[in-house]
Amino acid sequence: MKLVVTDGATLSGGGVSLERFSRYAQVTVYDLTPPEQLTERIADADAVLCNKTPIPAAVFDQCPKLRYIGECATGYNNIDIAAAKAHGVIVCNVAGYSTDAVAQHTFALILHDYSRVAQYDAAVRQGAWKQAKTFCIMPYPMQELAGKKLAVVGYGSIGRKVAAIGAAFGMEVLVATRTQPQNCPYPLVSLDEAFRQADVLTLHTPLTEQTAGMVSAARLRTMKPTALLVNTARGGLIVEADLAQALKDGTIAGAALDVLTEEPMGDTPLADLPNCTITPHTAWTPLETRQRLLALAEENLRCYLAGTPQNVITAP
Structure with missing residues (x-):
């Protein structure tokens, strides 16, 4: 053969x-x-x-x-x-091979936004702490995950793992899924309701004719201006021009993406936006x-x- x-x-x-x-x-x-x-x-x-x-x-x-x-x-x-x-x-x-790794990377992206570790590390390396008059510096606002609403879109093995980790952080987990899962311990909501309620909305659904472009200008307009959008699934789930405009306008606060529509990365409108973190499709690579x-x-x-x-x- x-x-x-x-x-x-x-x-x-x-x-x-x-x-x-x-x-x-x-x-x-x-x-x-x-x-x-x-x-x-x-x-x-x-x-x-x-x-x-x-x-x-x-x-x-x-x-x-x-x-x-x-x-x-x-x-x-x-x-x-x-x-x-x-x-x-x-x-x-x-x-199922990448469940733990992708869930881990999802929260790495979320924590990157909420805890500002990279920004504070850069500040220390640039001497900001040495020059401080008090024992700490806090130019970058941080937030707690506890109490925030985590909307998990897609409830396969990765979505379930992400939901469990979110619950362990004390987040209020909501699930939007095309199928009716058995023994789901979290409230099930419609996709549109997930966008409306989320403080953090994370995508874990396959790319199909039905899901392509699901993150559109219309849905982004319904999100909280403080919301974070995370995508470690497939780039084609997002209309990138719509997301870029929403980030520029402050329609949502930020996005964290491990995938893009064109890979390797092409001329995406999301490049170089200060409130958009992009990693190069690495969630599966441990x-x-x-x-x-x-x-x-x-x-x-x-x-x-x-x-x-x-x-x-x-x-x-």
Whole structure:
């Protein structure tokens, strides 16, 4: 069997290796694959492993040998799932591997805004504390999380973890979700109500036709002027021009984003706004998280080859 890894540069290095897949197939690894070279590179492949490589419908017509795609991520909006199903290609994703890491990063972003650690560290390094007349300096206003309303949009594994951490901080947790979760200990509200009530609104929902652009000018106008918007899910959930205008106008106080619509970062209107913190899609990158990702991707491949595929996205 021939296995092609289309974007190995996003999966290997920094303490993890793709060598484990060699026990199952003849493996060819490309660091990155431009769209115009994808068909050529996987034309005779039986299986593909990808992370963010777009695999559109036309590729399936041109790659008749292809029978398996291992999506090395939880989200799979980069693959035309309908076309994969139509061609009998099994697509398996890796769910749950990054729950702890993304929840941790979500609160790193929230605490960055609420506790101002980076600003105070910079002030100390610039000599502000040495020059102080009192035992402390406090030019940057801080806030307590306790008592604030945390609106969690999406209640999958990451949303549940974020909600639990928020509750541990003493926040009042609200949940907005498309499905009716069982045994949810927090009040369920509509999406619009979540925007209206939130002191902190954090996104943990997949990018679909229904969720694309859900953070729009109309919804941002309903938020508190003191609110913080956090996105560690997918950049396309936000209309970036609308968010940039809301931040400039003071419609909301701030935003903290680990994802953007265009990645790597392009000419986004959110760049350089003082009340918008941006990290480069790093929430999933702790070493333990990436080790877990590849172990689960390997198990998906092993189960597929054994005739018992798991985590199948293309199941009827």
